[in-house]
Amino acid sequence: MIHLNNINKYIDSRFQRIFILKDVDLTIEQGEFVTLMGPSGVGKSTLLNIIGLLDDDYEGEYLLDGQSIGTMKERQRSALHKSEFGYIFQAYHLIDELTVYENIETPLLYRNVSSSERKSIIAELLDRFNMVAKKDLFPEQLSGGQQQLVGIARAVAGKPKILLADEPTGNLHSAQAKEIMEVFQQLNREGTTIVQATHSRENADYGHRLIEMMDGKILQQVSI
Numbered sequence: 001m002i003h004l005n006n007i008n009k010y011i012d013s014r015f016q017r018i019f020i021l022k023d024v025d026l027t028i029e030q031g032e033f034v035t036l037m038g039p040s041g042v043g044k045s046t047l048l049n050i051i052g053l054l055d056d057d058y059e060g061e062y063l064l065d066g067q068s069i070g071t072m073k074e075r076q077r078s079a080l081h082k083s084e085f086g087y088i089f090q091a092y093h094l095i096d097e098l099t100v101y102e103n104i105e106t107p108l109l110y111r112n113v114s115s116s117e118r119k120s121i122i123a124e125l126l127d128r129f130n131m132v133a134k135k136d137l138f139p140e141q142l143s144g145g146q147q148q149l150v151g152i153a154r155a156v157a158g159k160p161k162i163l164l165a166d167e168p169t170g171n172l173h174s175a176q177a178k179e180i181m182e183v184f185q186q187l188n189r190e191g192t193t194i195v196q197a198t199h200s201r202e203n204a205d206y207g208h209r210l211i212e213m214m215d216g217k218i219l220q221q222v223s224i
């Protein structure tokens with residue numbers, strides 16, 4: 001479903017070219033649950049942004065379900081981003097003017113989910129994440145961990161085809177992290193392809209394949 005061929009991303013400074021991603025080849029099949037690992041700064045977020053169609057400033061070929069992303073018009077890419085992907089960001093990117101409830105509702109509105117179905121999906125997520133009492137609060141009234149939970153609820157609410165998660169449990173305590181990984185596992189069993197970047201080996205163990213990165217390159221891949 002995701003084919004990256006010889007992806008390079010670099011920044012030219014006055015005296016040298018600095019590679020953020022170097023000769024990256026990666027195939028992710030539909031229904032896989034894969035984990036990107038590696039020290040800070042090796043390019044995990046950059047790779048997730050490229051896969052999620054949030055960054056088109058790179059060289060190489062990206063085929064998504066056989067369609068070449070590079071030759072697509074911006075509008076088509078943006079529509080694909082909205083229809084195919086759920087994205088959990090390291091910084092939560094919640095909408096400040098919307099309540100917890102409304103933030104979680106946004107992807108469901110894009111997907112034309114009926115009002116009664118929206119209510120039931122959101123109620124289930126709020127309950128699962130212990131956030132029922134917070135549903136009418138705004139992001140600034142929440143702790144970092146709670147904001148992260150809302151970001152996760154929003155990303156999974158629309159049952160995206162592909163879920164991209166950048167350090168999804170970074171701000172959560174271990175019981176919450178386990179809960180989130182179990183939500184991921186359940187979504188994956190229902191067919192969602194998942195790509196997560198994490199420093200946590202425990203989180204990686206929920207997936208099928210571990211992709212180790214170093215200095216913008218894929219060092220090795222192992223099945224779990």
Ligand SMILES: Nc1ncnc2c1ncn2[C@@H]1O[C@H](COP(=O)(O)OP(=O)(O)OP(=O)(O)O)[C@@H](O)[C@H]1O
Binds near residue numbers: 020
């Ligand atoms: N737009 C940019 N301009 C300059 N440097 C950039 C840009 N985007 C990313 N980088 C650099 O590319 C490298 C890879 O960054 P990236 O955020 O992908 O790393 P990461 O592996 O996700 O790290 P972390 O685990 O800390 O999130 C870093 O050294 C970063 O400073």
